[in-house]
Amino acid sequence: MTNETLQSTARVTGQPPSQQAASILDRWWWVEHSVWTERMLTRLEQSGPTTKWFRLWDKVLDERTLQSAFWAVWRNDGAPGVDGQTVQEFDEHAAVELARLREELSTRRYRRQPARRVWIPKPGTTERRPLGIPAVRDRTVEAAVRSVIEPILERDFADTSYGFRPGRGCREAVARVEELLGQGHVWCVDCDLKSYFDTIPHERLMALLEERIVDGSVLKLIRQSLKAGVMEELKGWQPSERGTPQGAVISPLLANLYLNPLDHETIRRGWAMVRYADDFVVLCRSREEADAVLDFLRQWTEAAGLTLHPTKTRTVHAIEEGFDFLGWHFRSHSKWPRKKSLQKLQDKLRPLTQRTNGRSLGDIIAKANPILRGWYGYFRDSHATGLQGPDGWLRRRLRAMLRKREKRPGYGRSQADSRRWPNQWFASQGLFSLEHGSCEYG
Numbered sequence: 001m002t003n004e005t006l007q008s009t010a011r012v013t014g015q016p017p018s019q020q021a022a023s024i025l026d027r028w029w030w031v032e033h034s035v036w037t038e039r040m041l042t043r044l045e046q047s048g049p050t051t052k053w054f055r056l057w058d059k060v061l062d063e064r065t066l067q068s069a070f071w072a073v074w075r076n077d078g079a080p081g082v083d084g085q086t087v088q089e090f091d092e093h094a095a096v097e098l099a100r101l102r103e104e105l106s107t108r109r110y111r112r113q114p115a116r117r118v119w120i121p122k123p124g125t126t127e128r129r130p131l132g133i134p135a136v137r138d139r140t141v142e143a144a145v146r147s148v149i150e151p152i153l154e155r156d157f158a159d160t161s162y163g164f165r166p167g168r169g170c171r172e173a174v175a176r177v178e179e180l181l182g183q184g185h186v187w188c189v190d191c192d193l194k195s196y197f198d199t200i201p202h203e204r205l206m207a208l209l210e211e212r213i214v215d216g217s218v219l220k221l222i223r224q225s226l227k228a229g230v231m232e233e234l235k236g237w238q239p240s241e242r243g244t245p246q247g248a249v250i251s252p253l254l255a256n257l258y259l260n261p262l263d264h265e266t267i268r269r270g271w272a273m274v275r276y277a278d279d280f281v282v283l284c285r286s287r288e289e290a291d292a293v294l295d296f297l298r299q300w301t302e303a304a305g306l307t308l309h310p311t312k313t314r315t316v317h318a319i320e321e322g323f324d325f326l327g328w329h330f331r332s333h334s335k336w337p338r339k340k341s342l343q344k345l346q347d348k349l350r351p352l353t354q355r356t357n358g359r360s361l362g363d364i365i366a367k368a369n370p371i372l373r374g375w376y377g378y379f380r381d382s383h384a385t386g387l388q389g390p391d392g393w394l395r396r397r398l399r400a401m402l403r404k405r406e407k408r409p410g411y412g413r414s415q416a417d418s419r420r421w422p423n424q425w426f427a428s429q430g431l432f433s434l435e436h437g438s439c440e441y442g
Contacts, residue, residue, distance in 0.1 A: 021038050024038060024041050024042060024045065025038065025041075027045075028041050028151065029166075030166035030167065031147070031150075031151050032065065032068050032147040032148075034062065034064040034065060034068065035059045035062065035064075035065050035147055035148055036151055041151070044151055044152065044155055045155075047155065049156065050211075051212070052211075052212060052213070052214045053152055053212060053213050053214065053215065054214055054215055055215065056148050056149070056213065056215040056218050057215050057217040057218055059148045060105070060144050060145055060148050060217075060218060060221070061102060061105055061106055063098070063102065065144050065147060065148065066098050066101065066102055066140065066144050067098060068143075068144075068147065069140045069141070069142075069143035069144035069146075069147060070090070070091075070094060070098060070140045070143070072143045072147075072249075073087060073136060073139045073140050073143055073249070074087055074091060078133065078139075079116075079118075079133050080116075080133070080135070080136065081113060081115065081116050081133050081134050081135030081136065081138065081139075082113055082114055082115070082116045082135060082231045083113060083135045083137075085135060085136050085137075086136070087136055089136075090136045090137070090140075097137065098140075101137055101140065101141065105141070108217075110141070110221075111224070112134075112138050112141070112221075112224040112225055112228040113134070113135050113137075113138055113228065114228050114229045114230050114231045114237055114238075115132030115133055115134045115138075115228060115229070115230045115231070115245050115247065115248065116132070116133045116134075116135075116230070116231055117130055117131070117132055117133075117230040117231065117232045117238075118130075118131050118133060119131070129246070130198070130230075130246065131246050131247045132230050132245030132246060132247045132248060133247050134225075134228075134245070134247065134248055134249070138225075138228075139248075139249050141221065142225060142248060142249035142250040143249045143250075145218060145221055145222065145250060146249060146250050146253055148218070149209075149213055149218065149253075150253055152212050152213065153212065153253060153256075153257055153260075154166065156212070156260060157256060157260055157263070158260065158263035158264050158267055159267075160263045160266065160267060160273045160274060160275055161256055161259070161260070161263050161275050161276075162176075162274065162275065162276050163252070163256065163275065163276035163277035163279075164252035164253065164255075164256060164277060165256070170276065170326045170327070170378070173274050173275075173276050173325075173326060174325070174326055174328060174335070176274050177274050177281065177283065177325060177330065178330075178335070180272050180274070180283040181283065181318055181330065181333060182333070184285055185272050185283035185284055185285055185318075186283075186285070186317060186318045186319050187283070187284040187285065187286060187287055187289065187290040187315065187316075187317060187318070188281050188282070188283055188284070188290070188315070188316050188317075188318050188323045188330075189281065189282040189283075189284065189290050189293045189294050189297065189313075189314075189315050190281050190312075190313065190314050190315070190316060190323045190324070190325070191279075191280050191281065191282070191297060191308060191313050192278075192279065192308070192309040192312035192313055193278045193301065193306055193307070193308065193309065194306075194307040194308065194309040194310075195243075195307075196255070196277075196278035196306065197243055197244055197245070197246045197251060197255060197278065198242065198243040198246075199242050199243055199305065199306060199307065200242060200243050200244055200254070200255065200258050200305075200306075201242055201304075201305040202223075202226050202227070202240075202241070202242060204258070204304065204305065205226070205244075205254060205257070205258050206219065206222070206223060206226075208257055208258065208260070208261075209222065209254075209257065222250070222254075225244075225248060225250060226240060226243075226244060226254075227240055228240065228245075230245065242305075252277065255277060255278065256277070258304070259275065259278070262300060262304075263275060265300070266282065266293075269296075271284070271289075271293055272284070274325075276326055279325070279326065281323065281325050282297075283318070287315070290315045291315065294313075294315055297313075318330055318331065319331065319332050319333070324338040324340075327340075327341045327378065327379070328341075328379075328382075334383045335381070335382065335383065335386075336379075336382045336383045336385060336386025337379050337382055337386050341379070342389070342390060345371070345375050345390055346390070346393065348371050349368055349371060349394060349397075350397075352364050352367055352368055353368070353394065353397040353398060353401060354401070355400050355401045355403075355404040356404070357401060361398070361402070361429060362429070362430075364398070364401075365429055365430050365431050366430075368394070368431070368432070369430070369431070369432045369439075372394075372432040372434060373432055375390075375434070376432070376434050376437060379434075380437060384435065387434040387435045388434075388435050390434055391433055391434050391435050394431075395421075395423065395426055395431075396411065396413055398421075398426065398431075399413075399417045399418075399421050402421060403417065423441065424441075427439060427440060427441050
């Protein structure tokens with residue numbers, strides 16, 4: 001029930017909506033209200049840690065749920081799955097496609113197709129990671145299931161978790177890290193789970209789901225998603241015995257669920273953890289506490305069928321050595337973009353600023369500025385030196401390009417080049433400055 005619905009009801013009944021109802025809707029602003037009514041949300045808030053949810057299948061089958069699910073898929077767009085159908089093609093006959101999908105679900109004839117596996121590069125490395133792309137119809141079903149079960153699971157998630165959660169994100173996680181450092185938690189257990197999404201044990205994951213959800217039809221759909229496997233062009237179908245495919249709509253939710261017991265256990269032990277998906281740090285007041293945390297994490301991950309990365313998991317002093325987290329490097333109560341973040345920015349800008357680029361400077365700046373503004377939007381709170389470096393690097397490349405156009409050798413690093421094309425000149429051409437956060441700088 002939306003606020004508009006409440007107001008409509010008030011007009012019909014002559015009574016204002018209750019403050020309690022409005023408060024509930026405000027707290028759960030992100031849910032699909034055609035599924036989660038005020039009555040259900042009230043029950044959810046009153047539920048205890050052992051409350052189980054039975055009748056959810058009819059919510060998944062609801063026409064409004066499937067329509068909303070497809071619109072969520074449509075907004076995200078994305079590549080086609082193994083059937084080759086694009087989001088746009090599905091949208092052209094959406095009413096027919098959704099009706100067919102609903103009929104298959106209601107008659108238990110729906111079968112999840114394998115995901116199409118593609119390999120994408122890891123920023124700043126030569127490595128690649130697998131991405132599983134489900135078909136549009138399968139993404140729609142997953143989105144419908146997620147809209148039904150996410151509030152139930154979200155109700156139990158700990159405050160230490162920030163990734164893929166409503167109203168939470170990187171900024172909140174980074175702010176919490178800074179808060180803990182300011183409180184004297186200067187020993188950091190920097191953790192990395194090796195191939196986390198690909199190694200989650202299915203049965204243990206399903207057992208966690210079954211603690212709250214006992215609707216067999218919904219659980220069967222989730223199990224189908226986990227077991228669907230992947231299709232690779234040259235290798236054919238490969239079954240999935242472990243893991244949640246990266247690229248699947250429901251994977252982030254399930255990944256958070258599997259680590260939720262770890263979140264709560266660290267809280268119970270009084271440890272300060274900040275987790276974003278499979279990337280997390282535990283900030284401690286002493287080396288002894290950090291050593292105890294690391295020993296526990298090794299035991300817990302082994303028991304959970306997971307593996308701490310042997311080279312990327314370490315204990316460091318935040319003031320003396322520093323650590324990387326969510327694109328930032330933290331050290332001495334300051335933070336700036338980590339090297340891989342800078343590398344990622346440069347990799348995007350480098351093709352635009354090649355010396356042999358034949359585009360006009362205005363065109364290059366027009367393409368570079370959105371990249372710069374997007375990067376600045378996340379890193380604007382950096383220590384000043386973290387923003388000066390990329391600015392200088394970009395202007396040097398542009399000076400080298402301008403020298404090339406004058407048929408002069410060189411890489412734009414001389415004082416003569418800086419005098420000929422000073423920073424103010426680039427500002428006059430409209431080049432965005434990360435240091436100043438605008439196109440106006442001196």
